[in-house]
Amino acid sequence: MAKLLVKNKDLVVPGEVLVEGMEYLPAGNVFRDKDKIIANTIGLVSIDNRLIKLIPLTGFYTPKKDDVVIGKVENITFSSWFMDIGCSNLAMLSLKEATSEYIERGADLGKFYNFNDVVVARVINVTKDGSIDLSMKGPGLMKLSNGRVVNVTPSKVPRVIGKQGSMISMIKEKTGCKMTVGQNGKIWIQGPDPKNEKKAVDAIKLIEEYSATDGLTEKVEVLLK
Amino acid sequence: MSYTKRNDGRKFEETREIKAEVGVIKNAQGSAKFQIGETIAVAGVYGPRNLYPKFLQDPEKGVLRCNYNMFSFSVDDRIRPGPSRRSREISLVTQRSLAPAVNLNEFPNAVVDVFVEIIQADAGTRCAGICAASMALADAGIPMKDLVAAVGVGKVGDKIVVDLDKFEEDYEGGASDMPIAMLPRNNEISLLQLDGELDVKEVKEALEMGKKACENILEIQRKALKDKYKGGK
Structure with a gap:
């Protein structure tokens, strides 16, 4: 007989036993050890x-x-760019996927995306050994100029965006900033002036801090006033 | 010489007062502070990130790299800063005691760096460091099979005691100490060292006492982690 030792929405830490018995199945971020299911994060x-x-x-x-992510060019080879997208491996953007323009043989790839350029890109392939391929072909995928990038914990990205984008569109509207949220927790912000940019950054920090509490939208509204 | 009463009035199986805090270093991916009596350890976790030089990379799983360091002002007499024979040994045993608890299969070619800094030392620094490091790893979100709890046990005079302090380690009637680290869920021991002499019976008795102490430490570690994340923070 399976014994459930936790309730829905309980906070657990690694090594805590969640279930004893074989009736339940382990899914994300848990694992089975003999007849027990255990948290690993x-x-x-x-x-x-x-x-x-x-x-x-x-x-x-x-x-x-x-996933649409925000990345920074870390390395350029003769046929590709390597981007830091906030995970342990660099992601590769190949010539073919980089632009619809014709790139001549032996051209200087730094002219398209140079070191430290920040881009919005889409993940097109992830292999088991950890290599990641990116593409720049698609709507909204582009090189970003000006503005700033802030980082949030990736698991909190859905809260930053809100239901059907409600949260992010509120911040955009109230501060007049242009924003792009990457699934990797990097958020690009470009505002009409530094003051508004700062406000948007503060709002995001607030969301990150209070992500699981009630009345989050109201808190952000008060801040943006 | 018989040791009938402990220097600070503790019971023989009692640890010093323990305080634990998670998230003390803002720039680290995960961090924790662990204080046991007058011993304070701070740990920071960075990564997973790329590992260079490249020949150290493991294409099958990530590498765990630990570094133990004492601040020059952490002891009564100034300790010479920088790596030493002793700190290299402790870095290694820290790495080996944490390795069975972490699962780095998802991070091929990457490294997870753990830095343990002792800011105040009163014996039992490697155990405090391991406790802090395991909380910091959990805080960083590294997949873990269990937390690691560690404590020093040993013999002072003729008594088996838990969590020796500096006075007891230097006891004139003779003392041996045995740091142990455990994965408490399955009662697995991942660190066992011995400085001094203990016979088989004494080792068994010390281990039993250490196990109990580790269970208490685990509770404190869990509570500290939950305190940080409670209320959706």
């Missing part, structure tokens, strides 16, 4: 019928196919 328990998983509260970005 800090997170909130989510029980869905027989599936047990954790919603992580910390950690770093694990790239998934079709």
Whole structure:
């Protein structure tokens, strides 16, 4: 008989036993050790019928196919760019996927994207050995100039965006900033003046700090006034 | 010489007062402070990040790299700053005691750096460092099978005691100490060193006492981690 030792939305830490018995199945961020299911990160328990998983509260970005991310050029080779997208490996942007322009043989790739340029790109492939391919072909994918990039914990990105983009569009509207949120927790902000940019950054920091509390939207509204 | 009463009035199986705090270093991916009596350790975790030089990389799983350091003002007499024979040994045993708890299969070719700094030392620094490091790893979000709890046990005079302080380590009637680190869920021991002499019976008794102390430390570690993340923070 399976014994459930936690409730939905309980906060657990690594090594905590969630379930004893074989009736439940381990999903994300938990693992099975003999007949027990155990947490392997800090997170909130989510029980869905027989599936047990954790919603992580910390950690770093694990790239998934079709994620839109913000990256910075770290390295340029003869046929590709390598970008830092906030995970342990650099992501590759190949010539073919970089631009619709014709690139001549032996051209200086720094003319398209130079070192430290920040771009919005899409993840098109992730292999098991950790190599990540990016593409710049698609709507909204471009090189970013000016503005600033702030980092949030990747698991809090959904809160920054809000339901159907409600949170982010509110910040955009109130501060007049242009913003792009990458799934990797990097957020690009460009405002009409530094003051508004600062306001948008503060709002994001507030969301990150109070991400799981009630009345988050109101708190952000008060801040932006 | 018989040791009938402890210097600071503790019971023989009692640890010093423990304080734990998570998230003390803002720039680190994860960090923690662990204080046991007058011993204070701070740990910071950085990464997973690329590992150079490249020949150190492991294409199958990530590498755990630990560094233990004492601040020059951490002891009564100034200690010479920088790496030493002793700090290299402790870095190594810290790495080995944490390695069974972390799962780095998702991070091929990468490294997770753990820096342990002792800011105040009163014996038991490697155990305090391991406790702090395991909380910092959890705070960083590194997948872990269990937290690691560590404590020093040993013999002072003729008594087996838990968590020796500096006075007891230097006790004139003779003392041996045995730091242990555990993964408490499965009662696995990941660090066992011995400085001095203990016979088999004494080792067994000390281990039993150490196990109990580790369970208490685990509770404190869990509470510290939950305190940081409570309320959705």
